Amino acid sequence: GLLYQAAMGAFRMWKDTPEKIFGAPLKGASISATIEPALLGVGYIIGPRIASIMCAGGVLSYLVLIPAIKFFGDNVTGPVAPGTVPISQMGPDDIREAYILYIGAGAVAAGGIISLFRSIPTIWHGLRGGLSDLLGQHSLRGHAPRTDRDLSMRVVVVGCLAIIAVIMAVPQLHLRGNILGAFLIVLFSFLFVTVSSRLTGEIGSSSTPISGMTVATLLLTCLAFLIVGWTAAPYFVTALSIGGIVCIAASNGGTTSQDLKTGFLVGSTPRAQQIAILFGSLASALTLGYVLLFLNDAYTVYVPVPANTELRAPAKEIGKTAKLQGLQAASDPKMYRVWQRMDPEGGAAQRYLVNQQSVPVYLVDPGINGTHRVRPDGSAVQKFDAPKATLMSYIIKGILSHKLPWALVLLGAMIAVVLEMSGIPSLAFAVGVYLPLASSSPIFFGGMVRWLVDRYLRVKFHHKNLSETELTAEGDKSPGVLLASGYIAGGAITGIVIAAKEMVGSLAAIGHRIEEWQTVHNPFLSGRSADLLALIPFFIICLLLYLVGRDLLLVSRSKS
Incomplete structure (x- = not known):
């Protein structure tokens, strides 16, 4: 993953986003793929079903909705709100920015809310069980064995008070002296951390509805603000801060429970694990924010x-x-x-x-959720899409300011309802509607590679009469998952290094000269056949992933 991403991103050896824009009779339609190894690895890991559903959402956006808007709006002389220019002057990306994002946001919001309501029995069961465990802890104190020793509750209480003090002291969060905000943070964090911890043990961390919990937190927070009349712009940030803090708390709650369960299986001391988790959380909190700001600035x-x-x-x-x-x-x-x-x-x-x-x-x-992918000098710029962040902002603005194109948002919500009525997971499809097709199509390819590997495993273990769950577990243990993880890690590390290069003037100038030379001399980067030629190296890493997944390549000595 590192070598591929470096060759494509740093040395511009081939085009990173092959694209085909259609004309009449399907005017406005387009297909594209950001052929990054990280997205291919994601598709392999999440499997063919979810990968296909996500890509189907992108197909709906780029091959149905955008052409339909172009068809009906081409003869309209003036702009159609919320767009600011006539549709006849818009390209596919312009139509997506003006209309499809709101439809996708409505679908994601509805999918998250539906997911939350479907999870209410499980959430209630998790909350009840978690509270029972918490209230029964006093009987376990005393001379507990080493494997049952936790951090002192005094340390936990002091830590919670310190966190609340820091949150209240940071002026950017607009929570200084905000008693209601502090109460909502404590209430929702206690509720959803308990739920997340319980659900992680029952259905796994990847299936825990963190998005639904965050949406519920934002909805209830905004409704509380609406009741007390807090609808001014500064309270938008306050609501977002509360939702973000609760989201992180719920996510960490599930992760911590999973870590402690693993420690229990290998005989670790919970107290030592909890101290290590505190240091790990602190390290990530102090670094990840700067990494995101760095990536945003580098591609602005x-x-x-x-x-x-x-x-x-x-x-x-x-x-x-x-x-x-x-x-x-x-x-x-x-x-x-x-x-x-x-x-x-x-x-x-x-x-x-x-x-x-x-x-x-x-x-x-900006580099995150930006729309301009070319600088004034003609050099290409990578952009990062953050659908959940946009969704949260739409929820806050929609409730507190009532300024949203609700017709488009409700249209997206109805798409989610139709999918649920058809038995299709609406949240994965809705994310595909919101994301560019270029992002979901390589995920689809990864899912198809996983499908081929799973077919082979199904034949291989046919004589053992394994269940679907056991077959999925065999696929998760295959070397292909390790290689897919390497694609993700290598691509991510290289992306950060390339972003660092963009911030250093001399290195950025060298990269710009490399791109200029490749643009003139390299048919894989520019020219009439560049879109097709660029797929060759991508299909090579797809083939490599398939061969490794089938144990035909890079086989360990024990297996050989």
């Missing part, structure tokens, strides 16, 4: 705003000073002021750099 594009623009930034909305960063920093060293513009129709917020006359000079397109 500064799009010049036309000089004749009529946009003007209100003085009260202009914030701190900033200048261009990354590869574009050398093109304009001047300092500007930041304007965070909120769309009056409830659409996505936009960030601008404005001059002394309050005139926008650059649109700041």
Whole structure:
């Protein structure tokens, strides 16, 4: 995974996103694939069913909804809200940004809520069992054996109070002195950590409905804010902070329970494990935020705003000073002021750099959830999609400000309802509707490789009369899962290194020159056949994954 991603991303040896845009009679339709090893590995691990359902959602978006919007809107002279330009002037990505994202968000929200309601019996069972275990702990104290020794409850209480104090002290969370916010954090964290811990032991961590719990937290938090009249913009951040904290707490609760169960099986001391988990959580909390900010800044594009623009930034909305960063920093060293513009129709917020006359000079397109994939100099830029983050923002804005294109959101919700009535998991399909088809199609290829490997295993173990669960377990133990994990880890590490290169001016310039040379001389990167030729190395790693999954390649000595 590391070598493949380096060859494709750093040295630009082949195109990273082959694409085909259709004309009439299917005008507006397109297919594409971001041929990264990490996405291929994800598809192999999650299996053919979920991978196919996710890709089906992308097919609905790019081969049905976008062409339908293009067909009906091509002859409309003016823009159709929430779009700002006529549909006749939009490409597939523009239509997705203006309309499909809201449909996908509605489908994801409905899928999450349906998943939560379907899980209520399990959640209630988990909560009741967890509370019973908690209330019965006093009888286990005393001279407990080493394998039953936990951290002192005094340490836990002091730690909880310290966390609450830190949360209340951070000004960016808008929770300072907010008693209601603190109460909601404690209430929902206690509830969903207990539920998550119990469910992890019963159905596994990957099946625990963390998304549904987070959606429920946001819905209830926003409704509480609505009742007390907290609908101003600062409370949007407060609601998001509460939801984020509860989401992390629930996720860590399930992970901790799984770790402690593994420790129990091998005879570990729970107290030592809990101390190690504290250090691990602290390390990730101190690093992952910076990694996300780093990736966002590395792939941010500064799009010049036309000089004749009529946009003007209100003085009260202009914030701190900033200048261009990354590869574009050398093109304009001047300092500007930041304007965070909120769309009056409830659409996505936009960030601008404005001059002394309050005139926008650059649109700041972020690396995460950004839409501009080409810099002004023509160099390509990778973007990262975060569907759950967008979903959470839509829930908050929809309840507290009532500014959402509800027709599109409800259309997406109805898609989720139809899928549930058909017996299809709506949440996986809805995520596919929201994500670009380029992201879900390589996941589909990974799922198909896993399907072929599972077919072989089914024949191999036919004489043992294994159940479906046992066959799935055999597939999970195959070397293909290890290689798929390597694809994910190698691709992720290389992606971070490439992002670091983008932040260093000299290295970014070298990378830009490499891309320019490859664009001129390499048919795998540019030219009429580049989209087809770029699939060759991708199919090679697909074949490698299949051969390893079938124990035909890289077989361990014990097996050989």
